[in-house]
Structure formats: structure tokens, C-alpha cells
Amino acid sequence: MKPHYLILAVTCLAAFAASDPAEALEQRQRASQCHAIAENMPRATFASFSVAAAPMPAVSEGENVRFTYLGHSTFEIETPGGIIIATDYNGWYRPATTPDVVTMNKAHTTHFTLTPEPDIKHVLHGWSDVPGEKASINLVVGDAYIRNVTTDIRFSYGLGGSQEDGNSIFIFEIAGLCIGHLGHLHYELTDTHYTEIGRLDVVMVPVDGGLTMGADSMSRVIKRLRSSLILPMHRRGPPVNAFVSMFGKDFDIAYAPDDSLTVSMRTLPKKPLIYVMKGVQ
Template sequence: MKPQYLVLAIACIAAFAAAGSAGAEEQRTPVSQCQAIAENIPKVTFASFSGAAPLTPAVSEGEEVKFTFLGHSTFEIDTPGGIVIATDYNGWYRPATMPDVVTMNKAHPTHYTLTPDPAIKHVLHGWSDVPGEKADVDLVVGDAYIRNVPTDIRFSYGLGGSQENGNSIFIFEIAGLCIGHLGHLHYELTDAHYTEIGRLDVVMVPVDGGLTMGADSMSRVIKRLRSSLILPMHRRGPPVEAFVSMFGKDFDVANAPDDSITVSMRTLPKKPLIYVLKGVQ
């Protein structure tokens, strides 16, 4: 067996063994199956797993994850186990039911609220409330494992300069899927970021064309991640077309008839698909 394949096999076995030996939720230590291989092979690009057919109903129950675009950069993520997650929660765009988990980022007030509903059990900041420290999210809620990868942000409103670790890429590991929300990403990712992220099968990406990054810079990030399903968000004016124009024949593009999509490990597109949900178009 070639050395690189042996490393892959060992990393996979270690991750699955650790997960299998875990006990009850409050007793187990979270283990990232999306990141385990990346830690052993730095500077590699991880293609996501692909299913047998694009965007068809799951073959069996208990493996589907539903994504609903609520507005701006807020998605509702519904897990097979009934956990409801809202990304970049600002209190304006809300799921129909009370979310169990909300994530937030600090770049603009449209991405967070300091007065969330007290009934929300888990409010996860993408920034640290302690100056000079990074946010550190490592949490299991039902059938979802949630972690973060901090990134820097520019100061708002043209003040110049940047703030270290003011944004987080939140990663949700659900039903075997590796799901990433890039938040208010201002700078292209480093090799260290990609290693920490690992594999992403589904990624939610801002396509505003400038408030975060230009279409060319953001497209380079997405090409490097090479996720199976790319869900644009955070659109202003026409940049969704500008973003899409950066991709060639290696990516498919489709406009959705509604604001949600349900996907599983078995139904991921074979070829990377940029899927523009209703409300983003």
C-alpha cells in the first residue's frame, strides 16, 4: 500500500474508532471526521464525497439534512434528529420553530444580536468576548457536532485596519455530512485554515462581491474547497452572476424553484453544484 493511502486509512480508522467508543452526549469528547484526515496531510485539497445521483430523495430515513434560506446570511439547518440551527442569527430572520442553536459573526449587526431569545439553548459567538483570544466552539447538540475556524475581519464602516479572529467559519458535522458556513469572510484562507477546516461537502458562501471579498477571491476559496454543494448567500445587487461567472465547466449551476433543499451523503451531486436558492436570486 502506498504511504499516502496508508495515512488516509489510519486517520479514518482512528476517527471512526473514537466516535464508536463514545458514550452519552454529555460524556463523549467530540471527534471531527471531517478534519481528521486533513490534520495528517497538510496542504492537500479534499474533494467532498459524491453520491449516486444529484439532489434526489434520500434512499433511507435518518440521513437527510434540510437547508432553508431565511434571508441575508441566515440559513435554517434541520438535522435528522430534529435539531434546528440558525446561522448568522440576527433576530430578524427566524426559523418557524425556536432554534436549538444559533451562530453569529461580528462583522456587522446584520449577522448577530446581543439580545437573542432566552429560550435559545445554545448561542454561539464567532468571536471571543475576551480581548486577544479566539472563539473556541466544540459542541455536540443532539446529532450535530459544531466547531469553528476563526478568521480575521476588516473593521466596519471604512475605519481601516483589521480585527484578529472577529469572524468564524462554523462547521456542522451532521449525518456524515461536513457542512460549512463561511460567515462574513474578508480574507482568502491560508493553508492552515484549509487544514483546520478539512473536508466540506456543503458550503454556504457570501456572494456580495465586495463587502466580504470580490467574486474572484471568493471563487478561489470555493474552488480550493471543492464542495459538492455550494449555496450562495449574502447577495447585494447582481454579484451572484459575477460570482457564478468565475466558474467553468467543472461546476454546474442551477437556480432553485424554492428556498430550501434536502440532501444526504447518498444524494450529493457527483459534480460540484452552485445551487442558488429562491430569495438569493
């Protein structure tokens, strides 16, 4: 059975199982758009078709999403509806406007703060403070739907060992775009991770070459994700060229003169583009 037939069959089964046709329609609408198809990713399997997976964000009139690189691994993401999100927020790199949402990871203090400004409405930790549990984010804020996929981290400062689910890949579904921030990724992703992530049109990737993963390992992750737009971040140590050099003719490279970019589904590059913003170079 071909993949797209499988998707159709599962959708029809979900609709048939619901007692009310309107309920069936609502259930289909509540599924994550980034989980719809994973067939473009080599060796990947289909993501979960759970009908209760995700609520739908509000519809806004615009379609442009604006990215501004603030520093280290912090990006400001502005949705068409005006929602401001700051990634790996540590309180040092701040958007001009108080963000509505901040995400954090705990590998190093440069990726989180325990004292965020009280005006920030949604502070999302990429880790769980409950032993044996993992962070589970499933949140709609305005026209943005936010979820996470957890990964393990190494203990800091040469202590050895690792902590399960200490990092989260945050995924933002905005204006039809599937946007991923890899956080402080320490290990190559498994097939299960790729399945949970689904499609990513835009991905923010650490390119430090060692504090997270080496350039060769990180490049393998990016090649498999096959995102349209790759935004390097977290460059500390080797120049970004060490990461860029891992890619061949299947990827375009651009060095931006500024630190911001506006993109939509219609303006995504047709060929994967590594877009190096000012401040990362």
C-alpha cells in the first residue's frame, strides 16, 4: 500500500469511528499538520495519527513569519498574529517586546533562566523536574501551536554520563510552517525522534562543532530532516564554515547582511538553503 493511501485510510477510519460527523471533522483538524506526511525523509515512518494530538491555533490574516537572531541559540519568532516567541531564553538576549512565550533547555545556563520576567505569560521548560518523566508541551498561543520532542543530554562540565530527556526540540506550527529548534542537541536522532518530529520546513541548528555534536554528526541530522531553510546558531569555537563544508551541491548557502528574515510557505526556497545570519558568522 502506498504511503498516501495509508494516510487516507487512517483518516477515513478515524472519521468512521466517531459517532458524529462534525466530531470526526474536528478530530481530523486537530491533528498536527507537521505529522501529516514523513515520506520525504529517508527511512522515516509515519508519525502518530492520534486524533487528540493537537488543538488548532487561531487563524490570522497574514502568512509571514519573522525570525530575528538575538544571540547564542536565542531567536525571536514573530507570528502573523503578533505572538512573540523567544527560543532557549536565558534573560540575556531579549526581544525588544516582552515575549508571549519563551522556551528553555537545561544543558547550560546560557539556555535557560530560573528568573524570567514576570510579564512573560508562557515559560516552557524543555525538561521535567519530576524524576522519570519527560517534558510534554502541547500548547496553543494565538496563531501558534507549540509542542516538543525530548532528547538526552550529557552532564555538564566533564561529569560524565547523561540525563534522559534533558533537552527538548521545540516545534512551532505557524501559518502552515513547521518550524523546529534543536536546542542543545547532544546525540544523533533516532528513527523514533524523526517520526515524532515529522516535517520541518525551517530548522534552527547548533553549529558549535563539539559542545553539542560534531559538524559531521549534526550535518547528518540536517540532511535527513531535509528542511527547506536551515538557520545556524550556537556557534562557539570553530567558524560556521566547518559546518557548511559538510554539505554538497544539494544545499545552497547564503551569508546574510543582517540578523532577521521573513518567510512564508510561498517564499520557502525550493532547494534546501543554509542561511547564515549576521551574528552567527
